[in-house]
């Protein structure tokens with residue numbers, strides 16, 4: 209239904225491609241498809257974020273500038289203090305529902321993937337060799353930086369120096385990570401961020417800028433996609449829900465040749481599939497019993513696929529250490545009561561602590577541990593200056609590539625998505641490797657003068673500690689959700705595990721694709737946004753090469 213504040217979609221308008229969701233997956237592919245000469249509509253349910261796109265959310269000290277909270281690296285953790293109007297309300301996890309999705313709200317960590325990230329879990333055509341060109345294109349546009357402040361200095365680096373120096377003494381090797389993505393075993397380095405010119409940067413400042421310069425590109429914010437409209441396996445348009453602003457009605461794709469790309473994230477894309485009658489029968493029956501029921505596509509046209517299974521996230525384990533050298537900076541305080549000289553240097557030159565990600569992230573370090581099952585498990589450790597004391601560092605261990613545990617997401621009667629089976633440490637060898645990796649860190653830091661372990665305490669073994677933390681998202685979650693519309697050759701309609709094929713086409717359809725974190729078969733080593741942008745680039749090449757659907 210069209211509400212008064214929503215513009216109705218005109219029925220004579222059609223787009224070659226409709227991309228739903230403007231996150232790490234959606235923006236790059238929308239740009240590439242429009243670059244190829246197609247008409248592209250990018251639909252985003254949230255409001256503008258970055259000032260460049262008309263965003264307005266900001267603290268007082270940014271009044272009079274075109275910057276918002278999303279643009280200033282030092283304000284990136286504001287999402288935790290004040291998520292209202294920014295985070296998704298239909299997902300039981302933290303996710304950005306604004307223009308840019310996760311790339312607008314995240315901490316900007318930006319990693320060139322280790323070759324094993326592709327080679328371990330991805331199928332033919334998606335191996336590290338196949339992804340080289342896409343990787344180069346992405347890093348040419350968004351190179352990332354290890355020193356975001358525009359004067360090249362790193363501010364408040366005491367924590368980095370103490371912890372990095374200690375690892376160095378224990379034999380870990382310093383690397384510039386994105387120059388040597390393959391060196392991820394007992395190595396450490398500075399964080400790399402997608403920031404540019406002292407601001408957030410990333411897809412919003414690159415791909416979206418080039419897309420928007422083309423007449424063929426259209427962006428609709430504040431516009432919620434409800435479902436795709438389809439006849440059998442052919443999608444003819446997208447139904448938009450009025451949520452008080454934006455567009456409403458059914459927007460069509462170009463007859464016969466048009467395509468729809470779901471890029472609404474690891475929860476948003478499955479939700480759209482469920483509401484479009486695509487998924488496991490139990491989930492479709494739930495949707496059938498909601499307000500969607502009367503207009504939902506008939507069960508004779510349902511496409512049964514394992515959407516929502518294969519859910520994964522980095523399993524996170526926080527430890528805390530303290531050292532007298534470490535200096536805390538109150539990044540949360542920078543919202544209401546910033547240090548004036550720091551806002552000045554930031555506003556005047558994009559320098560100083562506010563040009564760096566809160567809460568002073570780094571060092572990052574890596575180790576690979578072989579499990580009893582022979583599988584290499586990649587660990588990514590991420591330190592930040594935050595914790596119980598002013599001299600604390602919280603260090604999060606993430607288990608990535610090689611992890612075997614999986615969970616499931618489902619939908620509720622209220623049409624919210626939930627993590628119904630958390631994916632954490634369900635595999636014994638995952639758990640053993642996590643314990644082993646913690647022991648390895650404890651050993652490496654054992655001789656460091658002045659260093660105190662706050663968590664785990666000295667009288668708790670690594671195993672007891674790991675077992676003591678509940679395997680639930682609030683305690684182990686990393687906001688790196690993937691896998692709910694898995695890519696593969698084993699067609700899920702025939703009992704396989706895959707929802708999309710190697711061109712990211714949803715099985716059982718001829719013009720519906722998924723291009724976001726959902727399609728990733730298994731976890732990558734580090735924070736995943738760069739990997740998702742790379743796969744979006746690669747997907748564009750594949751989709752553009754496909755012949756149009758047979759009419």
Ligand SMILES: Cc1cc2nc3c(=O)[nH]c(=O)nc-3n(C[C@H](O)[C@H](O)[C@H](O)COP(=O)(O)OP(=O)(O)OC[C@H]3O[C@@H](n4cnc5c(N)ncnc54)[C@H](O)[C@@H]3O)c2cc1C
Pocket residue numbers: 228229230231232233234251252253254287302303304305306307308309310311313314315316317318319431432433434471472473474476477480687688689723724725726734735736737738740
């Ligand atoms: C707080 C936080 C911090 C993070 N930090 C980092 C980091 O430092 N580095 C890193 O690499 N990764 C980080 N991540 C993870 C990373 O941002 C995500 O993995 C990535 O953005 C996922 O990309 P995506 O395209 O799958 O989905 P998203 O980026 O989530 O984009 C999905 C988009 O779809 C929109 N949408 C959803 N449903 C609909 C609908 N029905 N209609 C219209 N639009 C819809 C959403 O509003 C959103 O804009 C972080 C994530 C969070 C939440």
